[in-house]
Amino acid sequence: MARKLLLTHIDVPGINTLEVYRQKGGYRAVEKALKSMSPDDVLEEVKKSGLRGRGGAGFPTGMKWSFLAKPEGVARYLVCNADESEPGTFKDRYLMTHIPHALIEGMIVSSYALGTATSYIYVRGEMMPQIRILEQAIAEAKNAGLLGKNILGSGYDLEIFVHPGGGAYICGEETALLESLEGKRGNPRIKPPFPAVSGLYGCPTVVNNVESIASVVPIINDGGDEYAKIGIGRSTGTKLISAGGNLRKPGVYEIELGLPVEEFIYSDEYCGGIADGKRLKAVVAGGSSVPILPANLILKTSTGESRLMSYESLAEGGFETGTMMGSGGFIAFDEDQCIVRNTYNFTRFYRHESCGQCSPCREGTGWMEKILYNIEHGQASPQDIDLLWDIQRNIEGNTICPLGDAAAWPVAAAIRHFRDEFEWHINNPQEAQTKNFGLAHYADPLAPLAE
Known part of the structure; x- marks a missing residue:
């Protein structure tokens, strides 16, 4: 069985309550950090992890924290x-629930390390049940002296507020999120300044x-060096996969980074294979914005090695033969699924969610x-491809x-790896509307590529 750091007690009745969470070792990281560590000590453990x-x-979390400016007399925030x-991604919602x-x-713990006295949790507006759950958890923590003034007698003060978001994809981008949190339209800012x-x-x-923030807890409890021993290479620790x-x-599965993709798909410990005994056709490994890969390339790298669930292995070969870990939204397509229809569905979503600031994205x-x-x-011609x-x-x-890249990459990968499927739709317009382009059209089900 793979080690679990975040979902160890997921099946314990009442784990959503403060009482049961503390019975299972909850808030030990807060006590350790506030009573025996300086903010710089916490930062160092996150870096080592x-x-x-x-x-x-x-992006490395510890490095991101170290970039935080600390001018005298100016407030700092964690969001x-x-x-x-x-x-395709629902693991954060699962964890919050x-x-x-x-x-x-x-x-x-993270707010303590960053020296913030006020922190925010920006939750997607549609997630009202999760918003209420978090507000209840904050109230429990505050009543127990784990939030507010002089937490655990340490002299550290912190308030956490839950903020319902605007319900827009673009608000997942950090600067658009900040604009929304300030009460403005959620349009991304030009960077720099970061x-x-x-x-x-x-x-x-x-x-x-x-x-990322929840992962700080096991890092402080067990130490950054111990966390870094889990995983492979620069892909350390565990990862939640939707x-x-x-x-x-x-x-939602918690995996040790470095798990072979084939094992994740086919082992009974995880996904148990393709539904209804069908064959695998393609996978979107990290949410809708990452390049789709056909079965042969998601299971093996371009050099013939087993593809691993890690940042480096999934990206091996660049976008010609690789993809990205992304947010961990792992979507599998069986032999009967239509790539053109899927790509159209994704593109329609990104067109709808574009904020419209940039003409390449707005028009494109x-x-x-x-x-x-x-x-x-x-209704298309061959030139349309x-x-x-x-x-x-x-x-x-x-x-x-x-967002522009997120909209472009799925289209590029679909054409790159499944161009013959696009051509089939154009050359068989009547059949394309009633029948999917499945693996039966390929000579080799595990290599649906045109050179």
């Missing part, structure tokens, strides 16, 4: 990004994902949606925030 941001970017708007005190404890210098209310701010799509056992996502609609509905490629290429890297 090698923890990387679990929201998608994978937890609980927006979780990436399609079942073990809310893991996040609250992580917020206290939030570490000028963030919430113009003050130095750190924005971290739910899982497994969905055509799997026998979809759900709309045109990609129209072209993909025409391809899916038998090349036009679609050119549009996504002109969006990537040309927008203020990463």
Whole structure:
């Protein structure tokens, strides 16, 4: 059995309450940090752990904390990004629902390390049940002297507030989140300045994902060096994966980074294989914004080695033959799923969620949606595939925030790996509307690629 750090007690009745959470060792990290460690000691343990941001970017958390400006007499803030708007991702919601005190404890320790007296949890507006759960957990912690003035007699003061978000994908981007938190329209800011210098209310701010902050708890309890022993290479620790799509056992799984992708998909400990005994066709490994990979490339790297669930292994080969860990939204497609239809669905989402600030994204996502609609509905010409490629290429890297890249990458990967499926839709317009382009159209089910 794989080690679990965040979901160890997930099945314990009442683990969502302070009483049961403390019975299972909860808030030991707060006591240890506030009573026997300085803020710099906590920061050093997080650095030694090698923890990387679990929201998608994978940037080293300790390094991000060290960038926080600390001008004299200026407030600093920690903001937890609980927006979780990436399609295919639901692990943060799961954690907040079942073990809310893991996040609250992580917020206290992280706030102490950063020297913040006020911290916020920005939760996606649709997650009202989770908002109420977190507010209840904060009230319990405050009544127990774990929040507020002079926490545990340490002299450290902290208030945590839950803020319902705007319900927009773009608010998952940290500067758009800060704009929304300030009561403005959630449009991304131009960087620099970065939030570490000028963030919430113009003050130095750190924005971290739910899982990232919760992971600070086992790091402080066990030590950064022990945490770094779990995983592989620079992909240390455990990772929560939201497994969905055509799997026998979809759900949230905590894995040790470095687990073979094939084992994650097919072992009974995890996803249990493809539903209904069908064959695997493709996988989106890290949420809708990362490149899709066909079965042969998600199971093996371009050099023939087993692909691992790690930041480095998934990215091996760049976007030509690799993908990204992203937010851990793992979506599997079986042999009967239509890649064109899936790509159109993703693109329609990104067109809808574009804030409209940048013309490449505002106009480009709309045109990609129209072209993909025409391809899916038998109204396109062969030249439209090349036009679609050119549009996504002109969006990537040309927008203020990463939403443009998020919209472009799935389209690029779908054309790169499944171009013959796009061509089939165009050449068979009547059949395309009534029948999916499944693996039966490929000579080798595990190599659905045109050179």
